[in-house]
Amino acid sequence: MIPSVGRHARWAALAVTALTLVAACGGSSTSNNGGTVTFKGTKNVGISTALSGQSALYGHAIQQSLKLAEDEINKAGGVNGYKINVEVQDDTTAVDPAVNNTKQMILQDNVVAMIGPVTSAQCAATSPISKANKVLFIAATCNSYQLTTQPSQINPYYISVVPNTYMEGCAAGTDTGKKGTTNIFIVSPDYLFGRSETNAFVSCLKKTNPSVKIANDPSTWFVKYPHTDWSPEVAQIQAAKPTLVYSNIFAADQISFINKATQTDPQWFTKYPLVTLASVDELQTLKDKYPIGMRLYMRAPFFQLSNPKLDAFVSSYKARYNGEFPSDWAVMDYDAIKMWATAANAAKSFDSDTVKKQIVGKSFDSLRGYKFTIRADDQQANVGETIGTTADSGGKYPFPILKDATNLSGNDLIMPLDLVNKLKGGQCKNDDFANCP
Amino acid sequence: MDPGKFLLFAVAGLSEAAFLFIVAAGLSLVFGALRVINMAHGSLYMVAAFVTAYVAAQAGFIGGFWTGLLAAVIVTGLVGIVIEVVVLRRVYQSEHLYQLLGTYALTLIIAGAVRILFGASFRTISPPDFLNGSVTMIGGSYSTYDFFMIGAALAIGVGLWLMLYRTPLGRNIRAAVSDPVLLNATGVNVSRLYTIVFMIGAILAGLGGVLVAPSQVVSLDMDNNVLVLAFAISVIGGLGSIVGSLVGALVVGMIESFGVSNRYTAHLSIAFIFIVMVIVLTIRPSGLFGRPEQ
Numbered sequence A: 001m002i003p004s005v006g007r008h009a010r011w012a013a014l015a016v017t018a019l020t021l022v023a024a025c026g027g028s029s030t031s032n033n034g035g036t037v038t039f040k041g042t043k044n045v046g047i048s049t050a051l052s053g054q055s056a057l058y059g060h061a062i063q064q065s066l067k068l069a070e071d072e073i074n075k076a077g078g079v080n081g082y083k084i085n086v087e088v089q090d091d092t093t094a095v096d097p098a099v100n101n102t103k104q105m106i107l108q109d110n111v112v113a114m115i116g117p118v119t120s121a122q123c124a125a126t127s128p129i130s131k132a133n134k135v136l137f138i139a140a141t142c143n144s145y146q147l148t149t150q151p152s153q154i155n156p157y158y159i160s161v162v163p164n165t166y167m168e169g170c171a172a173g174t175d176t177g178k179k180g181t182t183n184i185f186i187v188s189p190d191y192l193f194g195r196s197e198t199n200a201f202v203s204c205l206k207k208t209n210p211s212v213k214i215a216n217d218p219s220t221w222f223v224k225y226p227h228t229d230w231s232p233e234v235a236q237i238q239a240a241k242p243t244l245v246y247s248n249i250f251a252a253d254q255i256s257f258i259n260k261a262t263q264t265d266p267q268w269f270t271k272y273p274l275v276t277l278a279s280v281d282e283l284q285t286l287k288d289k290y291p292i293g294m295r296l297y298m299r300a301p302f303f304q305l306s307n308p309k310l311d312a313f314v315s316s317y318k319a320r321y322n323g324e325f326p327s328d329w330a331v332m333d334y335d336a337i338k339m340w341a342t343a344a345n346a347a348k349s350f351d352s353d354t355v356k357k358q359i360v361g362k363s364f365d366s367l368r369g370y371k372f373t374i375r376a377d378d379q380q381a382n383v384g385e386t387i388g389t390t391a392d393s394g395g396k397y398p399f400p401i402l403k404d405a406t407n408l409s410g411n412d413l414i415m416p417l418d419l420v421n422k423l424k425g426g427q428c429k430n431d432d433f434a435n436c437p
Numbered sequence B: 001m002d003p004g005k006f007l008l009f010a011v012a013g014l015s016e017a018a019f020l021f022i023v024a025a026g027l028s029l030v031f032g033a034l035r036v037i038n039m040a041h042g043s044l045y046m047v048a049a050f051v052t053a054y055v056a057a058q059a060g061f062i063g064g065f066w067t068g069l070l071a072a073v074i075v076t077g078l079v080g081i082v083i084e085v086v087v088l089r090r091v092y093q094s095e096h097l098y099q100l101l102g103t104y105a106l107t108l109i110i111a112g113a114v115r116i117l118f119g120a121s122f123r124t125i126s127p128p129d130f131l132n133g134s135v136t137m138i139g140g141s142y143s144t145y146d147f148f149m150i151g152a153a154l155a156i157g158v159g160l161w162l163m164l165y166r167t168p169l170g171r172n173i174r175a176a177v178s179d180p181v182l183l184n185a186t187g188v189n190v191s192r193l194y195t196i197v198f199m200i201g202a203i204l205a206g207l208g209g210v211l212v213a214p215s216q217v218v219s220l221d222m223d224n225n226v227l228v229l230a231f232a233i234s235v236i237g238g239l240g241s242i243v244g245s246l247v248g249a250l251v252v253g254m255i256e257s258f259g260v261s262n263r264y265t266a267h268l269s270i271a272f273i274f275i276v277m278v279i280v281l282t283i284r285p286s287g288l289f290g291r292p293e294q
Helices: A004-026 A056-075 A095-108 A120-133 A165-178 A192-208 A231-240 A251-264 A280-289 A308-320 A328-347 A352-357 A417-424 B003-034 B041-059 B064-086 B096-118 B144-166 B168-178 B180-185 B190-215 B222-237 B242-259 B266-283
Strands: A028-032 A035-039 A041-049 A082-090 A113-115 A136-139 A158-160 A183-189 A244-247 A274-277 A295-298 A363-365 A371-373 A385-391 A401-408 B134-137 B140-143
Touching: A035 A056, A041 A056, A041 A095, A041 A328, A056 A082, A056 A251, A056 A280, A056 A308, A056 A328, A082 A095, A095 A113, A095 A120, A113 A328, A120 A136, A120 A158, A120 A192, A136 A328, A136 A352, A165 A192, A165 A244, A165 A274, A165 A295, A165 A385, A183 A192, A183 A231, A231 A251, A231 B003, A231 B140, A231 B242, A251 A280, A251 B140, A251 B144, A251 B190, A280 A328, A308 A328, A328 A352, A328 A363, B003 B041, B003 B140, B003 B144, B003 B168, B003 B190, B003 B222, B003 B242, B041 B064, B041 B096, B041 B190, B041 B222, B064 B190, B096 B222, B134 B144, B140 B144, B144 B168, B144 B190, B144 B242, B168 B180, B168 B190, B180 B190, B222 B242, B222 B266, B242 B266
Parallel strands: A041 A082, A041 A113, A113 A136, A136 A158, A183 A244, A244 A274, A274 A295
Antiparallel strands: A028 A035, A295 A385, A363 A371, A385 A401, B134 B140
């Protein structure tokens, strides 16, 4: 005969186990200002990003922003009654790890959507995986226009909420052309993004200022990516004596280049003014060592796009992350996941095709102070770009900001539809819009 | 090319050759004496760079770089001793594959440890104040720190040569290269000598990392970036030859620098390094200054 105490203990253990199982499988809840939100379960949204490597600066900001967005979404009840978990994996800014991470998240972790990686090379490699598995892929950082127009790359589940290389390159090229600069040296990373954006820059530059001269031969425009030692390029620029240097080097490469150039000559950027892609991350890293008088084009600098929503986001971000300011990547990735959440709620579904119908052709609020619309033809958002010259912030921020800045409208920058259709139709040699008939 | 332009590219090439020589010399020394191809050599370079950046940031501007240098040398030396005693002593008599696998495993372990200790973000440090300036010559500007790197590499090279050819330790190292069994029979503790040699090699890798830290970003992919070039230099110059490392580093540095200077070679400059390596391997497999395997 079983002792009654032992039998009771076994029943109690069984009850506790059953309750634990029900709690784990049946749902979850989270507390929200004293109330409790009950979820039907959890859905994963995946991102493979650069938590280390050349673009670790960006990945760090992106991860922080997405976690902030995740909390906000869940506090508001999640998506379709489900708690959202943003799964972040490190791809070291390399292509192979990004591919492996994406496969794992889609095939094993059953993510309902992916936010795109940092570099265009990574997006080019991971977009086909999302296409094959019908998972929405929202690009908020990688931005080569070929990703949405090149016939071999077109992915019906690929949505871009970042100004693409055509938009960005032409913005910079047109701005530079209008200044009448005569002798420009080009230095750019040698991979999809660098080549795409540089070609757009040159095309629009020459359209605006046909008499412009490029100081260095095209075969010398592109440098190994990532790039560690800038001594040869610094020598090359000095040898060429240009009136302006154009670059789209970014993150660690840009920091490294600026350091090398200023070590070589403290007046470097006065002698060889630079127009370059930049973000708050580079400004925040170098702080007062970031040169003044540089012409920057930026995707979403918070200090230039101030509006109540963005200001509140900046405050939340700073409060949560030890006073750090959110960079352009933080802003755009936040917009990306919020857009997806809004669309998924409207679709009342996580099915990619159903959610996509609530995205393409629709408009969404953004932190950038305007609504953006996802154009149907290339699933590209009409998001803007900011161009300005670095200047002291007068103590307001621990890094330079922009003066004489212009927030260019995405409607003026977005690629004309005839070009989009020619590119998608394979009519343009090398899938370069400059070669379209 | 006018003299001013030539000097610009020559100094750029020399500054790159400077830290590459120091790193490659360590790799070459270890192979020459121990017959071990140390895949973790680049990791030691990276460790030193991170230690320098970290200590310099903590110590502040006053003596930050020099304190960092001292700390980096001590740390890489100690890590080198641990690696030799714990890992390499077990694979000396094994085929090269096990040595490669063992030291490759170390690269992964060290990369993970660096990430845990110092974080995933890259770091930057400035050169010491008195080296943080520029000079103008023949119409071009040059970083003072670049000249310091070149001078430091020469000094380290001379010191290494003096150690190898003018000290009892150097005599023993050269004897160990020729015939370790006979050296052991004379009463020299060859096992301890190997530890010392590996430690010196590790310190040389570390010195390379310390020197390069103010002129590049310090990041987690530094180890692979330098290792590929260090191996190319060692193959060109000859594994086991310090003079070979010097010549190899000069070849690589100048190819990288002058290679980008014109449109005919710009897009092939990195390939040229390996084309030269293949040519040397074909004509003289032991390298320009290496000795053929017996």
